Amino acid sequence: MVPRGEKRSRPRASAFADELAPMVGVWLRLLNAHVPDASGRCRACTAGGTGVPSEPWPCVIRGMAELARISHSAGAA
């Protein structure tokens, strides 16, 4: 099934990234926060507020922020 109203068929995640793309400050902050620690886990994605990194890096949020950056540079070009 082809989604209507979209120029390109893209995964649903990138729709959110497109929303995020103009908010440069937001995704820049995400890119700066969601960085790997020494054991390859995301520093920002911690388990239930324990401060213990739980998510393998790159995490979903990092991927989203990367897509937003790509989308932003594509749109600004």
Ligand SMILES: [Zn+2]
């Ligand atoms: Zn993360």
